[in-house]
Amino acid sequence: MSQKPCIGVNVPRVDAWDKATGTAQYTDDLSLPGMLHGALKRSPLPHARIRAIDTSRARALPGVKAVITSADLPRVRYGNWRFSPNTQDEYALAVDKVRFVGDPVAAVAAVDRDTAIEALDLIQVDFEELPGLFDLDAAMAEGAPRIHEETAGNVSVTREIDYGDLAAGFARADYVRDDVYLMPPVSHAYLEPCSSLAQADSLGRITLWTSTQTPYIVQCLLASVLGLRENEVRVIKPYVGGGFGGKMELRSWDVCAAFLARLLGKPVKFTQTRDEEICAGRRRHPMRLRSRVGFTKDGLLLAKELIVHLDGGAYNSMGPTATFLVGNLGAMLYRYPAYRYRGFHVYTNNPPAGAMRGFGAPQAFFVAEGQMNEASADLGIDPIDIRLKNAMHPGDKIRGFATIGSCAFTECLERVAEMSEWRRQRREMRPGRGIGVGCYSFVTGGNFNWFDTKYPFSAAEVRAYADGAVHLLTMAADIGQGSDTVLQQILAEDLGLRLADVTLYAADTSLSPKGDLGTWASRVTFMVGNAILDATRQIKEELFKVVALKFDTNVVHSFECKDGMVRVKGRPEKAVPFGEAVAMVQSLRRGEPLIARGSYTPRDMGLVAPTYSFGAQVAEVEVDRDTGRVRVTRIHTAHDCGRPLNPQAVEGQVEGCVQMGLGYALTEELVMRQGRTLNASFLDYKIPGALDMPGIDSVCVGGPEPKGPFGAKESGEGPVSPTAPAIAEAVWHATGYRARRLPITAEQVLRHLETNPTANDDRRVKP
Amino acid sequence: MSLPHFEYFAPRTIEEAVALLAGAGGRARPFAGGTDLLPRLQSGLVRAETLVDLKRIPELCAIGFDPASGLTIGAAVRLADLLDSPDVQRRYPAMTDAVSQTATVQIRNMGTIAGNVCNGSPCADSVPVLIARLAHLALMSPRGERLLPIGDFFKGPGETALEPDELLVRIHVPPPPPYTGFAFAKLPARTASDISAVNVGVMVARQGGVCGEARIVLGAVGPVPLRAHQAELRLAGATLGARLLEEVGRLAASETRPIDDLRASAAYRRDMAAVLVRRALVVAATRAGLAVADAAPAGDATGASE
Structure with missing residues (x-):
């Protein structure tokens, strides 16, 4: 009897039951005997020298077990970019100086949370306030104070890309746009605040349960800070309630929990409040992007120059990657014969920015797509047609850093045009309504070894047992995106088993094979999936040998694992049940179990990524001309993720991306004043809710990606970028208002309408 | 913390x-x-x-209606209870509009209308219609009970006439007067289930073919919910038409005292007050059985619902 396939079908998430019933245990749900509770004393000032810290009153508070400052900790700086140690600029607790409102200066461990929080107020820090730098120009101004002593001019990272003859391109251009865009800081707004729980054994070795996307990175960096060997730290990732890039680094509370657990011999847990998350968690980079693009009068791109200043805040965090990626992504999606990029990562006294879903792409594509839309209007070419003229195709090369693999961008454009009845709607929509398009491309995994790992980028260990059960061990970190489900699908499918035959043990650095760099850059399905296939190939090799022996197979025949059997292809009677075949292998090996370790590291695939996703999205909006309010009424979206392995999981990712893109377009921004975040709660940080969501038609377009496991590419991040430019174009179509900054507020639209009452209606067919 | x-x-x-x-x-x-x-x-x-x-006190959990005395709402009545009440649904549609746009389903399942009033927030969504309805608050203390018109209750942001030892026990809403229509409109700050940048409660009374008495109450545009008295006077005795409502909206906006904050600028709030007043008046007039010449249909996006 043939089994249902495990790939390409809708499989319910393996974590769905636990999460829906509330039995899933997140880090803050965990408790150990004798556990203490930690809290961080954070700086109230954006920039100040620490003259002295008096912890005596806090230590005297009954119930307080320890209060630590940087004087207690080993003086080791850390940061994700181990590849460039000079970018590692953070201490767990501030040394000599605080650089943003929320910079941790001390940590408390107490018998309960209330006592720990009470103790924070008793810590007295004598600050000498320093001038704060809150915008790019002030930070880069001649003679500006240095935020980090070793970084003159406060520019910590630069990146240059040059190819093609830029001057000649612009000289030939009939039409040149030169625009400046300002993008706001926004919050990941993951629902689970960060939490970590540390336990030390009698020799001081650490076990850390932490809400992270990157267990291996936390393991290595924590060991380096505590002066332990890497393998004296064990990191376990429990269920994680969302990360979106905000949980991919070692953080202050991880270090403090582990240090205090060693110091006190008791487990210590730190959990962040929402206020701490919004004020002092990571955030998406605010950026100033100046983009100059040249076209022929027929709409063909000739040249592009992109100059980007990233407000990185007080520390580098993942800023170096952001600085690289914006430049890389700025050259994606369309064929730019000549390209020049200059990226500057600037320190300010704002809270540090870090990685966030679509890393660099929402900013890069808001600009690229905005300019494409403006060019289409000025040149009198339909926005979809001008994109089709310039679209990337499979096999395209970007000199020096990327070769495009599978690419169904053209098909995506054609598909959304069809789904949205683009040509008719664009012409005939009644006043007050608008339709617009936005597109994107995104990396499937990253090739650049910024962490300087000495292990493969991904690894999987597969253990096959004689009872027919199979174990999968991997460091892949499911943070809610569904990788635990899809990795089990890949394993079951390739060994011809059912999902129920597979048990996953993931994200425990002491059990999972080394290494894995974690969940970011939409890498997990692709890279860990390929590592699994490397392991199953070895398992199958062993199984096929025993089947060949048993049936004395003709040398021209081949074998397969299917329907729970290991069998000769085309000879269904020559089959052995999977478990029995495993038993035969094990017997031949005198009891040694059948275990294989697979790995994946991208090599010779350019500087950026093994392959890229593409897509197009159309937004329909309705604008209330009396109030300026924009309501998004419909989203049509076509995504090229190669072959969708679990279509409903892809759909969930795409819809989640639309929700985030909608917030970026219309409602979300961290409102800053002199380094302070003014809207540090979900009352005033406005995330679109269920009532704001438009209907979404989403389809997957394109064929399998040859490099991907079962043909898969990414789906979790790319679609976060097109929503804002599509909405912005639809708003222009409805009102004539061009947004070159986000979010688009009702008041901006209304003020535009007051001075431009014709509101673009003349561009439509008269009814 | x-x-x-x-x-x-x-x-x-x-x-x-x-x-x-x-x-x-x-x-x-x-x-x-x-x-x-x-x-x-x-x-x-x-x-x-x-x-x-207060939730274990049975009288405080009750909603009552009597054709002579009107609606009584106990202090522990949840916002969701009001939405479920057939009397409120049938006789007080503008209250349903206001309450159904207050906060979110989850909050309405716990929060009370009395709490919404006692917070003294200038942007409380249930308040403008209660003021337009001339509701009274029954305040109980060891000195006994007093009835206070809700219009006299608000003293400033977060400040009310409630004495420290006083408890709001009931809200009295008079029975619906004949030939009148009420309406509520709100402009959420940004998202659909958001706190109000501006909200409005209005009443229009029909007197033959013209508007008789009118009441206009605006929230989130001053330290307390405000009556727009001049705009109300302009309506009294007037034949309703689009141009008049424009003027009344502007007049009402000129009577507001909004501030700039994270949720909206003062200028935008003032402009939106005019729009919401105009839209709410169209709904209220329709409910009162009065035609409005040349009026655009009430917008849906900002909640001036039928």
Whole structure:
């Protein structure tokens, strides 16, 4: 009897039951005997020298077990970019100086949370306030104070890309746009605040349960800070309630929990409040992007120059990657014969920015797509047609850093045009309504070894047992995106088993094979999936040998694992049940179990990524001309993720991306004043809710990606970028208002309408 | 940061509750839904050593309607209870409009209309219609009960006429007067289920073919919910038409005193007050059976619903 396939079908998430019933245990749900509770004393000032810290009153508070400052900790700086140690600029607790409102200066461990929080107020820090730098120009101004002593001019990272003859391109251009865009800081707004729980054994070795996307990175960096060997730290990732890039680094509370657990011999847990998350968690980079693009009068791109200043805040965090990626992504999606990029990562006294879903792409594509839309209007070419003229195709090369693999961008454009009845709607929509398009491309995994790992980028260990059960061990970190489900699908499918035959043990650095760099850059399905296939190939090799022996197979025949059997292809009677075949292998090996370790590291695939996703999205909006309010009424979206392995999981990712893109377009921004975040709660940080969501038609377009496991590419991040430019174009179509900054507020639209009452209606067919 | 320690009482009668409040000498707080009180205690905005839970007092959980005296709403009646009440649905549609746009489903399942009133927030969504309805508040203290017109209740942002030992026990809403229509409109700050940047409650009374008495109440555009008296006077005796409503909207906007804050600028609030007043008046006039010449249909996006 043939089994249902495990790939390409809708499989319910393996974590769905636990999460829906509330039995899933997140880090803050965990408790150990004798556990203490930690809290961080954070700086109230954006920039100040620490003259002295008096912890005596806090230590005297009954119930307080320890209060630590940087004087207690080993003086080791850390940061994700181990590849460039000079970018590692953070201490767990501030040394000599605080650089943003929320910079941790001390940590408390107490018998309960209330006592720990009470103790924070008793810590007295004598600050000498320093001038704060809150915008790019002030930070880069001649003679500006240095935020980090070793970084003159406060520019910590630069990146240059040059190819093609830029001057000649612009000289030939009939039409040149030169625009400046300002993008706001926004919050990941993951629902689970960060939490970590540390336990030390009698020799001081650490076990850390932490809400992270990157267990291996936390393991290595924590060991380096505590002066332990890497393998004296064990990191376990429990269920994680969302990360979106905000949980991919070692953080202050991880270090403090582990240090205090060693110091006190008791487990210590730190959990962040929402206020701490919004004020002092990571955030998406605010950026100033100046983009100059040249076209022929027929709409063909000739040249592009992109100059980007990233407000990185007080520390580098993942800023170096952001600085690289914006430049890389700025050259994606369309064929730019000549390209020049200059990226500057600037320190300010704002809270540090870090990685966030679509890393660099929402900013890069808001600009690229905005300019494409403006060019289409000025040149009198339909926005979809001008994109089709310039679209990337499979096999395209970007000199020096990327070769495009599978690419169904053209098909995506054609598909959304069809789904949205683009040509008719664009012409005939009644006043007050608008339709617009936005597109994107995104990396499937990253090739650049910024962490300087000495292990493969991904690894999987597969253990096959004689009872027919199979174990999968991997460091892949499911943070809610569904990788635990899809990795089990890949394993079951390739060994011809059912999902129920597979048990996953993931994200425990002491059990999972080394290494894995974690969940970011939409890498997990692709890279860990390929590592699994490397392991199953070895398992199958062993199984096929025993089947060949048993049936004395003709040398021209081949074998397969299917329907729970290991069998000769085309000879269904020559089959052995999977478990029995495993038993035969094990017997031949005198009891040694059948275990294989697979790995994946991208090599010779350019500087950026093994392959890229593409897509197009159309937004329909309705604008209330009396109030300026924009309501998004419909989203049509076509995504090229190669072959969708679990279509409903892809759909969930795409819809989640639309929700985030909608917030970026219309409602979300961290409102800053002199380094302070003014809207540090979900009352005033406005995330679109269920009532704001438009209907979404989403389809997957394109064929399998040859490099991907079962043909898969990414789906979790790319679609976060097109929503804002599509909405912005639809708003222009409805009102004539061009947004070159986000979010688009009702008041901006209304003020535009007051001075431009014709509101673009003349561009439509008269009814 | 963390919820402070407090004593908790759950009395069974109004008298017990009032005695507990009075006995605490201003250090007690009545506690109904807790949707505003608990976060404020946690953040230190409100201090209380004692919480007096009202939810176990049967009279405070009741909604009553009598054709002669109108609607009575107990202080522990949840916003969701009001939406479920057939009397409110049938006779007080503008209240349903306002309450159904207050906060979110989850908050409405815990929060009370009395709490919404007692917060003294200038942007409380249930308040403008209550003012337009000339509701009264029954306030109980050891000195007895007094009835206060709701229009006299608000003194400033977060400040009300409630004495420290007083408990709001009931809201009285007069029976629907004949030939009148009420309406509510709100402009949420940004998202669909958001706090109001501006909200409006209006009443239009029909007198033959023209507007008789009118009431216009605006929220979130001043330190307390405001009556737009000049705009009301302009409507009295007038034949309703699009141009008149434009003028009335502008007049009402000129009577507001909005501020700039995170949710909206003062200028935008003032402009939006004019729009919402105009839209709400169209709905109220229609409900009163009055035609409005040349009026655009009320916009849906900002909640001026039928």
